[in-house]
Amino acid sequence: MLEVRDLRWPGGSGFTFRLDPGEILCISGPSGSGKSRLLRALADLDAAEGDAVLSGRRRGDMPGPDWRARVRYCAAEPAWWAPRVGDHFEEPPDRDELDILGLDVSLLEHSVTETSTGERQRLALLRALQPMPDVLLLDEPTSALDPEATARVEGWLASQVGTTRCAVVVSHDPQQAERLGARRVSLEALTG
């Protein structure tokens, strides 16, 4: 589904891997080792050499916004640009979707500044599904969550990936890959 061929930035080594439908890849590694940079390069948010191919279509052959609609990056610290939470959604998520992540529907009416870090983290995940991408790139999606909310997000992620999508998840929790049934790769600290 997603083939990454020698994706690299100046001074870095190339990444080559393939994700089939239904697969999740967990990336760990020390701070500064390039985990976020890799996700941003995959989403074509930062310039990188090499190639990524989604279901036979090369990243370079698609307009950036089209690629990013299908290969969606959810940042570790997502941006909020409007005062009201609900204004960040093209379609308001329904009560069931919010319930799955342990969020109350009333949050949509709140001011962003009245939400907790963990609420914003889960709201950003729901936002990343509009429109529904093929590949989810999640940067530390549970870093602000307690174990119960983490379990909800992991269950949600597994069901969103299902058998037709794939995901790359940056995580510092070594058990997360196991719980997600994910493949694992660890980046090394940059030296020199």
Ligand SMILES: Nc1ncnc2c1ncn2[C@@H]1O[C@H](COP(=O)(O)OP(=O)(O)OP(=O)(O)O)[C@@H](O)[C@H]1O
């Ligand atoms: N667009 C960029 N251009 C040049 N250097 C960058 C860019 N983005 C990040 N860097 C640098 O590349 C290195 C890797 O950054 P990155 O954000 O990928 O680390 P990380 O592994 O995600 O770290 P953390 O676990 O702290 O989030 C850092 O030294 C950072 O300063």
